Amino acid sequence: xxxxxxxxxxxxxxxxxxxxxxxxxxxxxxxxxxxxxxxxxxxxxxxxxxxxxxxxxxxxxxxxxxxxxxxxxxxxxxxxxxxxxxxxxxxxxxxxxxxxxxxxxxxxxxxxxxxxxxxxx
Numbered sequence: 728x729x730x731x732x733x734x735x736x737x738x739x740x741x742x743x744x745x746x747x748x749x750x751x752x753x754x755x756x757x758x759x760x761x762x763x764x765x766x767x768x769x770x771x772x773x774x775x776x777x778x779x780x781x782x783x784x785x786x787x788x789x790x791x792x793x794x795x796x797x798x799x800x801x802x803x804x805x806x807x808x809x810x811x812x813x814x815x816x817x818x819x820x821x822x823x824x825x826x827x828x829x830x831x832x833x834x835x836x837x838x839x840x841x842x843x844x845x846x847x848x
Contacts, residue, residue: 729753729837731822736842739812743846747807749822749839759825759834761798761805765818765844775820776807789815812846820844 735747751758762777776796778784784796795808805822822839 728828729755729826729835731824731837731839733820733822733839733842736820736844738845738847741812741814741846741848743812744808744810745812745844747809747820747822747842747844749805749824751803751805751824751826751837753826754828755803755826756829757827758798758800758803759827761796761822761824763796763805763807764821764823765816766821767815767818770818772821773818778805809844812844814846814848816844817846818844 730752731749733749735745739745760779763775764772765775766772774787775790776786776794778796778798793811798805819841821841824837826837827834
Protein backbone atom coordinates (compact mmCIF):
# COMPACT_ATOMS: atom_id res chain seq x y z
CA UNK A 728 0.00 0.00 0.00
CA UNK A 729 2.68 2.48 1.04
CA UNK A 730 6.13 2.50 -0.48
CA UNK A 731 9.27 4.50 0.29
CA UNK A 732 12.00 4.48 -2.36
CA UNK A 733 15.47 5.91 -1.75
CA UNK A 734 17.86 7.15 -4.42
CA UNK A 735 21.12 9.07 -4.68
CA UNK A 736 23.56 6.69 -3.05
CA UNK A 737 26.90 5.82 -4.60
CA UNK A 738 30.67 5.89 -4.26
CA UNK A 739 32.40 9.16 -3.38
CA UNK A 740 35.80 10.24 -2.14
CA UNK A 741 36.32 11.59 1.36
CA UNK A 742 35.38 15.26 1.47
CA UNK A 743 32.79 14.90 -1.26
CA UNK A 744 29.03 15.31 -1.20
CA UNK A 745 25.91 13.32 -1.97
CA UNK A 746 22.21 14.11 -1.82
CA UNK A 747 19.85 11.29 -0.93
CA UNK A 748 16.17 11.41 -1.86
CA UNK A 749 13.20 9.42 -0.61
CA UNK A 750 9.85 9.37 -2.41
CA UNK A 751 6.67 8.19 -0.71
CA UNK A 752 3.79 6.75 -2.72
CA UNK A 753 0.51 4.95 -2.11
CA UNK A 754 -2.73 5.74 -0.33
CA UNK A 755 -1.18 8.36 1.92
CA UNK A 756 -3.20 10.99 3.74
CA UNK A 757 -0.35 12.46 5.77
CA UNK A 758 3.36 11.99 6.34
CA UNK A 759 4.30 12.80 9.90
CA UNK A 760 7.86 12.67 11.20
CA UNK A 761 10.37 11.46 8.60
CA UNK A 762 13.92 10.33 9.21
CA UNK A 763 17.09 8.85 7.81
CA UNK A 764 18.82 5.92 9.48
CA UNK A 765 21.99 4.09 8.55
CA UNK A 766 23.61 0.77 9.30
CA UNK A 767 27.23 -0.13 8.65
CA UNK A 768 28.70 -3.65 8.84
CA UNK A 769 29.22 -4.60 12.47
CA UNK A 770 27.15 -1.66 13.74
CA UNK A 771 23.60 -1.32 14.95
CA UNK A 772 21.06 0.80 13.13
CA UNK A 773 21.67 4.47 13.87
CA UNK A 774 19.37 7.48 13.61
CA UNK A 775 21.10 10.03 11.39
CA UNK A 776 18.56 12.83 11.11
CA UNK A 777 14.89 13.44 11.79
CA UNK A 778 12.43 16.10 10.65
CA UNK A 779 8.92 16.83 11.92
CA UNK A 780 5.95 17.83 9.81
CA UNK A 781 6.53 21.50 10.68
CA UNK A 782 10.19 21.35 9.68
CA UNK A 783 11.98 21.02 13.01
CA UNK A 784 15.02 18.77 12.73
CA UNK A 785 17.66 17.06 14.81
CA UNK A 786 20.84 15.15 14.04
CA UNK A 787 23.21 12.57 15.39
CA UNK A 788 26.29 14.18 16.91
CA UNK A 789 28.48 12.46 14.33
CA UNK A 790 26.85 14.32 11.41
CA UNK A 791 26.01 17.72 12.91
CA UNK A 792 27.32 20.53 10.77
CA UNK A 793 27.80 18.25 7.77
CA UNK A 794 24.35 16.79 6.96
CA UNK A 795 21.05 18.60 6.38
CA UNK A 796 17.63 16.97 6.30
CA UNK A 797 14.76 18.66 4.46
CA UNK A 798 11.32 17.78 3.12
CA UNK A 799 8.89 18.80 0.40
CA UNK A 800 5.39 17.98 1.59
CA UNK A 801 3.77 18.73 -1.78
CA UNK A 802 6.07 16.20 -3.47
CA UNK A 803 5.93 13.75 -0.56
CA UNK A 804 9.71 13.62 -0.45
CA UNK A 805 12.46 13.89 2.12
CA UNK A 806 16.12 14.61 1.39
CA UNK A 807 19.47 14.26 3.07
CA UNK A 808 22.26 16.55 1.89
CA UNK A 809 25.59 15.06 2.96
CA UNK A 810 28.70 17.23 2.79
CA UNK A 811 32.29 16.68 3.93
CA UNK A 812 31.78 12.94 3.79
CA UNK A 813 34.08 10.68 5.78
CA UNK A 814 34.87 6.97 5.39
CA UNK A 815 33.00 6.32 8.63
CA UNK A 816 29.82 7.54 6.91
CA UNK A 817 29.88 4.40 4.76
CA UNK A 818 26.63 2.52 5.36
CA UNK A 819 23.28 1.56 3.95
CA UNK A 820 20.97 4.53 4.42
CA UNK A 821 17.27 3.93 5.07
CA UNK A 822 14.33 6.29 4.75
CA UNK A 823 11.71 6.12 7.50
CA UNK A 824 8.32 7.78 7.89
CA UNK A 825 5.20 7.64 10.02
CA UNK A 826 2.43 7.32 7.43
CA UNK A 827 -1.29 7.95 7.99
CA UNK A 828 -3.90 6.35 5.73
CA UNK A 829 -7.72 6.44 5.74
CA UNK A 830 -10.43 3.87 5.01
CA UNK A 831 -9.21 2.07 6.95
CA UNK A 832 -7.40 4.45 9.24
CA UNK A 833 -3.85 3.37 9.91
CA UNK A 834 -0.76 4.99 11.36
CA UNK A 835 2.32 2.97 10.57
CA UNK A 836 6.07 3.25 10.60
CA UNK A 837 7.25 2.64 7.03
CA UNK A 838 10.75 1.87 5.72
CA UNK A 839 12.50 2.03 2.39
CA UNK A 840 14.75 -0.74 1.10
CA UNK A 841 17.93 1.27 1.58
CA UNK A 842 20.60 2.84 -0.61
CA UNK A 843 24.34 2.18 -0.31
CA UNK A 844 26.71 5.05 0.42
CA UNK A 845 30.43 4.26 0.21
CA UNK A 846 33.08 6.86 1.04
CA UNK A 847 36.64 6.03 0.03
CA UNK A 848 39.76 7.38 1.73
